[in-house]
Structures are given as structure tokens and as C-alpha cells.
Amino acid sequence: MSALSFQSVSKIYPARSAGASAFQALKQVSLEVQEGEFFGLLGPNGAGKTTLISILAGLSRASEGRVQVHGHDVQTDYAAARRLLGVVPQELVFDPFFTVRESLRIQSGYFGVKGNDDWIDELLDSLGLTDKANANMRQLSGGMKRRVLVAQALVHKPRVIVLDEPTAGVDVELRQTLWQFIAKLNKQGHTVLLTTHYLEEAEALCGRIAMLKRGEVVALERTSDLLKSATSQVLRMKLDGELPAALAAMARVTGRIVQLPVHNALEIENHLATIRAAGLVAEDVEIRQPDLEDVFLEVMNRKQPATGVSA
Numbered sequence: 001m002s003a004l005s006f007q008s009v010s011k012i013y014p015a016r017s018a019g020a021s022a023f024q025a026l027k028q029v030s031l032e033v034q035e036g037e038f039f040g041l042l043g044p045n046g047a048g049k050t051t052l053i054s055i056l057a058g059l060s061r062a063s064e065g066r067v068q069v070h071g072h073d074v075q076t077d078y079a080a081a082r083r084l085l086g087v088v089p090q091e092l093v094f095d096p097f098f099t100v101r102e103s104l105r106i107q108s109g110y111f112g113v114k115g116n117d118d119w120i121d122e123l124l125d126s127l128g129l130t131d132k133a134n135a136n137m138r139q140l141s142g143g144m145k146r147r148v149l150v151a152q153a154l155v156h157k158p159r160v161i162v163l164d165e166p167t168a169g170v171d172v173e174l175r176q177t178l179w180q181f182i183a184k185l186n187k188q189g190h191t192v193l194l195t196t197h198y199l200e201e202a203e204a205l206c207g208r209i210a211m212l213k214r215g216e217v218v219a220l221e222r223t224s225d226l227l228k229s230a231t232s233q234v235l236r237m238k239l240d241g242e243l244p245a246a247l248a249a250m251a252r253v254t255g256r257i258v259q260l261p262v263h264n265a266l267e268i269e270n271h272l273a274t275i276r277a278a279g280l281v282a283e284d285v286e287i288r289q290p291d292l293e294d295v296f297l298e299v300m301n302r303k304q305p306a307t308g309v310s311a
């Protein structure tokens, strides 16, 4: 039995007012996540990731299709399904009147868990919150609030951990400790479903990845196979000026660093010649293997959704 099963899930948000049109956020999404997997759900802003997670968490209803957690339907068997899930929401929602420790105890009570102070202490320690345990939620910085949301999701030691952008606004050090902690839980057998825009995190952590584009699954593969599927290598360099338009259309540009997909030696020569002809000087030129960000861009820029996508 799958840990998570999404079967032909569609979601249509109804029109809010007369004249407005309804919006289809998910189209026949089918995915199976096995127990113990570290699974990545990727896609650009608005692709439908949070919508899918909201349906999983019972916060929103699918217009069509079925979602199950370890065989429990999230609608007809809500309490059992919800208990198996620890969900870190993308939006920062918290009660400003409680301290961090009180929030965690209240959340434990919500799941009927008592006497778990040792686990709460371990969570506080692992998430760098020990010295804020007695601080009021409203006294915390944004990154610290997000850490509390992670702790809250884990208080009842859920079998399935769902993280919707858990590292948005979180500093480098905590990102590392957070991932070590989540990876440890995953090794112990907890299933993890992660959405993130930090593709290097997804590449490092996720065994399998699904990519969503405008509500549809357009890739669903092992991370290693996705990386192998890239059809190009990457020509990377530093440039002292603006890239000619013909190349700019296909480039990944971060400040002075320019990265271009290349398929063969002739293409490399042509790109460098175009750059030289534009009067630009390229430094630190290198060819590297594609990473998940390159594959992501390649998949998202395809004209047609991939065929043969299966659950």
C-alpha cells in the first residue's frame, strides 16, 4: 500500500463573482508515494503544489479524484488520514498569544498525544529553538516562526511528513540542520513529501521527483534518471556585459554568471564566437554536467507535456 496515493485529482476553484471565470488548478494528477520515500514535488509559482497539499491535508476538497494516506481516504476517513500526516504549511499561521513550548503542547493535545516533553525538547534542540522555548510567538523572527511550524508538524511523530517550502526565509545554518534532522527521520522510515524552489536541495534529498506545470504532472522519475535525461551540457562563464539577444533567450543568467545549454563542440564554438563578436570578454569558462535546475528549465520550456507519464 502506498503512503500517499493521489488518483486523478482535479481541482477547479469556482468563479468568485459574476463575470469572473472558474480556474482549474489541478488536472488529473496521479501520483503514488511509497512508504519511506523522500519525494519532491516541484513546479513554478502557481503550478498547483500547495493546492495538492491542501487537499491532502483536508483543508480543501478535490473537485474530482481521490487522495489516500496509508489507505485512509482524506475525505471519508479524515481523522485517521490527518493523524498520519505532519504538514508544514507554506503560509506562516500561528497564534501570537502562546509561547513556543505552549504551541507545541497544544498541537500535541490536538492529536491526543500527552507527556511528550522529551520529544518536544528534542525538536526544539534540533531546530535551534531551545533558547526561544518560552518566547511568545509574536516575538519571533520570520525564520524562527517557520522553525516552529516545522516543530508543530512533527509533535505527534507522523508517519508522513509534508513540507511546503519549509526553507523559505530560513538561514543557511538552519537549512542544513533542518535537512539533517528530516533526513534522519526519513532513514527511520518516515515518508517525506517536499516542495521547494531550492532545486539543489531537491536534487540532494529527493529519491524521486514529480514536476507540475499548470496543474499537470509533466515529469515523474527517479532524480538520477531525470538528471540523466538532460539532453545538453552547460557552458558556464563570467561575462563583462550584456549577452546578445539570440543567446539571452536560452541562457540562465545570475548577475555576471551566464550558463548556456550546449549539445556539441560546434555549438560551444559558435556561442563563444557570438560572444566575442559582440565585443564581450568571457572569463572562467567551463563545461559542466547539467543539474536539476537545468533539467527543470528544460522540462518547463517543452512545448508539449511529456507523454507516457504514469503513476
Ligand SMILES: Nc1ncnc2c1ncn2[C@@H]1O[C@H](COP(=O)(O)OP(=O)(O)OP(=O)(O)O)[C@@H](O)[C@H]1O
Binding pocket: 013, 023, 025, 043, 044, 045, 046, 047, 048, 049, 050, 051, 052, 090
Ligand atoms: N482559493 C483560491 N481561489 C482561486 N484560485 C486559487 C486559490 N488558491 C490557489 N489558486 C490558484 O491556483 C493556482 C495554484 O496555486 P498554488 O498555491 O497551488 O500554487 P503553488 O504551486 O503552490 O505555487 P507557489 O510555488 O507560488 O507556492 C494558482 O494559479 C492560484 O492563483
Ligand SMILES: [Mg+2]
Binding pocket: 049, 050, 051, 090, 164
Ligand atoms: Mg505553494
